[in-house]
Amino acid sequence: MKLTAIGPFVLVLIASCTHVVICSSNGNYADRLALLEFKKAISLDPHQAMMSWNDSTHFCSWEGLVGQISPSLGNLTFLKILVLSANSFSEEIPMSLGNLHRLQILSLHNNTLQGKIPALANCSKLTDLLLANNQLTGQIPVDLPQRLENLDLTTNKLTGTIPDSVANMTGLWMFSCAMNKIEGNIPNGFANLQGLQVLRVSINKMSGQFPQAILNLSNLAELSIAINNFSGVVPSSLGNSLPDLQAILLDENFFHGHIPPSLTNASKLSFIDISNNGFTGVVPSSFGKLPKLSLLSLQLNNLQASNKQNWKFMDGLANCSELSALSVAYNYLRGQVPDSVGNLSSELQGLYLGGNQLSGNFPSGIANLRNLVTVSLFENNFTSVLPEWLGTLNSLQVLQLSDNFFTGLIPSSFSNLSQLISIDLEQNQLNGQIPPSLGGLQMLQALLISSNNLHGTIPKEIFRIPTLVRIPSTLGNCESLEIIELDHNFFSGSIPTFLGNISNLHFLNLSHNNLTGSIPVALSGLQFLEQLDLSFNHLKGEVPTKGIFTNATALRINGNKELCGGPLRLHLPKIVIPLAIVLAFAAVSAVWFFRRRNQKTKAISLPSLGRFPRISYGDLVRATEGFARSNLIGKLFRDEKVVAIKVFSLETRGAQKSFIAECGALRNVRHRNLVPILTACSSIDSNGNDFKALVYRLSIMVDVADALAYLHHNHQGSIVHCDLKPSNILLDDNMVAHVGDFGLARFRSDSTGQSFADSNPTSSVAIKGTIGYIAPEQGEDVLASVRDTGAQILQSVLSIGLCCTKTSPNERISMQEAAAKLHGIQDAYLRGN
Template sequence: MKLTAMGQFLILIASCTHAVICSSNGNYTDRLSLLEFKRTISLDPHQALMSWNVSTHFCSWEGVRCSVKNPSRVSSLNLTNRGLVGQISPSLGNLTFLRILVLSTNSFSGEIPMSLGHLHRLQILSLQNNTLQGRIPALANCSKLTELLLGNNKLTGQIPVDLPQRLENLDLTSNNLTGTIPVSVANITMLQMFSCAMNNIGGNIPNEFANLLGLQVLRVSINKMSGQFPQPILNLSNLVELSISRNHFSGVVPSSIGNSLPDLQGINLDDNFFHGHVPPSLTNASKLHRIGISSNQFTGVMPSSFGKLSKLSWLNLQLNKLKATSRQDWKFMDSLANCTELSEFSVANNYLAGQVPNSVGNLSSQLQGIYFGGNQLSGDFPSGIANLRNLVIVSLPDNNFTGVLPEWLGALNSLQVVQLSDNFFEGIIPSSFSNLSQLMSLVLEWNQLNGPIPSSLGNLQMLQALLISSNNLHGTIPKDIFTIPTIVRISLSFNSLHAQLHADIGNAKQLTYLEISSNNLSGEIPSTLGNCESLEVIELGHNLFSGSIPALLGNISNLQILNLSHNNLTGSIPVALSDLQFLEQLDLSSNHLKGEVPTKGIFKNATALWINGNQGLCGGPLGLHLPPCPIMQSNSAKHKLSVIRKIVIPVAIVAIVDPQLLQELEQREDITMTIRDSGAQILQSVLSIGLCCTKTSPNERISMQEAAAKLHGIRDAYLRGN
């Protein structure tokens, strides 16, 4: 049936009316939902929601975008990194046209609203970097969801079995999730990135993961997973990143791994229990730029084919059982010369022996960190390192290196860390070290270095740690090191340093650790040490310090350990030390301290206090078992006793023996003045007792016991200042 012109017009009007009504309802619903969301925000430090008010259309509010096809319907809400504090309102579930919801990097707490599971148009849900709690809600109805990013929260429970099937990126990193990885995750065939790292997930990777042929990133590090190397991984030929570190995986890494994963760019197997040889096929994954297999039980020699990896920038083989005892075993070092982008290289804590080959100098000019510590390396300092001009860290501790430290080390002016402890280096500390303007840590402990500490080290204005204890250094401690504004830790113990500790120590305001024990330092401990209020540890024991303990040490409120033992300190223990609330250990033993021991603070803990070897100490808490301190009379008390002894008692005797003589004495002005000046009241009291003892009738006299009691009472009252 044909419609008339009027009928067509009416249908058109009705359609327009319906569209207007829908638009109006959508406008009202979305606006109210957003305002309800704003209401649950308790803090908006950057005023991100200032524009969310009735005077402007909500499609113009910050972070809000509306649909082009459906005007006045919210399609995107993006408030990332706005510093917002509060909870996510369930009202967001009413934004039925929402495609993108990004609230990442804020301080949202509480649970993820279940209502978000109703947003069937939602494509991206990003809530990572908040403090959200509770379980992951059911999101299976969000059938168009491609990105679910919930990392860095406090979510609990298990990974949901029923997840949206179009997911491409699923990030659950750094939560408190438990259980195992559901087999159903393998049904999400479009998945490209899966991360559940840094949780409490156990089990192994399901065999069904072999079906995820599009998977490019797999991160399950820092969990409780166990079992053999996950075999389904070998089927993921498009994998670019594999990280299964810090779990309990064991067994042998498949020899074909490099052939099976040709596109691999990063592999991290650190901190597991893998054993056997490092698979040579790894070098067939020619795109590899990061290899981490540290903290396992790999044995044998390192593959000499590493040089095939021209893009390799990070190679960490430390803490294994790898060996190199012959020149042939060191061929891997020769091949690494082809890795022109190598920036970090560690073979620390293995079984490498002998001399480091000169080919170390052919390593990449971009190399910034080289770590050879904890092996059995010997010979002189590796001369090839002189060619590595961009080195930031050189770490060779705990080896058998000998000879002197080369002056050319001071020419590597990018160095920030020099760690050479626990070797047999001898000779002096090169003065060229003062040229290392970027140096932050100089660690030369446990060697055989001699000579003085160069005062030029004070030029190192970025130095934080100077650790050169347990050597044969002599001379004085240069005051220049105390003026380094960044110095935090100084350790010079077990040397032969002498003379006084300079008062400039008080300039080291950032110093937290001072260890200069077991030297020959003398003189007084400078009171300026009390200005170093950041100190946590002071070790000055086994020196020749004299004088008293500075009371200003009580100003160091963060102090945890104070050791002044085995010196020649005198005087008393400052009461101020008892106010140090964080003090855990106090050793004042083997000095010449005397006087009363304080009774508060650390002094109440006999297990954390050492004061033996001081003959003159007394008092203190009962648990210290010290003798009581003698009662010392003040000069005022002594004077009062003298008055009683020289004047009052003789006069009292006169009163008792001859009352008439007393009356004659009272008439003499000089005697009367003496008595008045010495305390007329006490004299009157004593004379009264004397008269009571000399009454004519024996029945009226007081007994000697009563007289003695009254005299004792008068004496005590007078001594108290009566």
């Protein structure tokens, strides 16, 4: 495999410094040859880094490169340090590296290495094995060198459990297997790793109670077991057992009980994340004893605060002068936020209080926190007006105040927040108008103000914000809005259908954006729309044909290369049906349609059988999205009925007669297991060619025999299908079958079998049917075929997956008997026999 060099590697040969002393000339020669073999595995040297790899320079001074790791490196028997990190090495780690008895450091992290970790037991002097950020698979080897001090396997695809043998590496100070697929728990033997300082097993599939072995690791500085399936109670003595702890990550597990107050005895703690668990009780007020605390995330738990005593933790946190982020979101905190929130560190950048039951006025203490980047108070019960002093928080980028009861005006001082990216004021009781000054927020990407009591016009300045990328959904609620001009921006996505709800809209300009999708038909219903400009976007599909779209002088849609159809005066390309698709529909004359058995479906009322709805060619095109193969089932826009549409390929010989035959066969027959025709379409397509199609209504199946029994015995004159096969049987939502496609059907009123199309003098006398499904009556007389259809039924039902037995060729059974036999088979199948 060839690799493109994306950066240099460093090949360190510390042993070469004393090579002359400890090696013979033969040893020098062997090492040189090994490195030359390594060079051969390099596929590209864009920076000419390997020019020095020649006879003019001693090999100890050769520079390295990127490429595949050659097994020849296993011959560098005096190699002590091999660093090939941060490159694009791929494939497997050579097994030959296990021969490097003097190797002390092997660093291969940040590559794309695959396969299993090789056997390195013979590398008895290895202290650092760094394999992070690769694509290694398999399990962690049980025979890794026991002198390892630094073992980093982060971000691979390793499985299995942590071997007990890792606990025998008594000199280990860092162990990480985070971001893999490791299962089980941390081995109890880890209690022997007295020198362990960093333990990272986050983002795996580990489970069980809190690992008790951790309590014996008194030198541990970082504990990360987040995003696993650990459960139970966190030991109350955790902080006492780990006095040197600096970071603890227990988030996204299933721990419950109280937060251990002893955590505050680990006075070096700076990073605490125990979010997304089931902790209960109150937040310990002793957190204020952690002078180095930088991040405290307690969100998504069941913590409570309902009185002044419970809120003491906020008073204590004022002593944490390095606190930069505090989150107690999504808990059960009630009442007013204490004024002591304003005494928090001036370094605080993130304050997250959302998803609680907080009430009262907007917390006034926040005004003192001038370095805030994010203020999140959403989903609470705050009242009062939004204070103007919010505009003094000059570093603010995200303001989340939705789902509260804030009243009054949107502060005009928001215009001072030049760094603001997102404002979320939805679901409040704000009134007044949108301040035009918000148009000065040149970095704003989201302005969410729906579900308020705002009124007046939307300032045009809002739509001049260059970074605004989404058309506000609140526009649909502005019924009195008359002019919308959003042109020359960077709006993306589809044109919102809610624009069709603005009944008084006169002018709509969405030109020169990045809009995609089709033009909503709802826009054609705007009675007062005088000008519509959708030009220079990326719109596609058929243009509506009513309303504003009939006025070519008021409509601008140029610059959208994939639009088609529409009124003739627009001179757009017509819809063209590929011949292959039409032929496919002729070949596959019916479709399979089913959904999962447990999927709930709504009942669909049948149309009146006395009147056939008028369906046009355009209706069928829209129902099937241009007769796309992915849309064999169409949905008619008129009545939202799910239908099957059979299109006849009129270029095929006999297609006209087949259309007439099927109409004749199904004109007067009605049965629950026959595919009923909603209507027929005999028209011309967009190219002026003849077009014929039948629109079927879907119902249910296993009852194929019932349908044929009805055709043969319960009608005025027998109808013989002559083309029964899986593709002519439709399944509805409830897995009930319907027989369709009567293009070869024969009608028997006396002793002759007369085809519905036989009256045409050009009728072919060739054998009719499909290869593999030719009806037996083609070789016998019609009466015999009627008697033999019982076997045909069973064979066809077998071909669609039902369990049944086949009658012998000499057995003659009636259709009623066939139906009864099939019902018996079905009942046995449903009983599990």
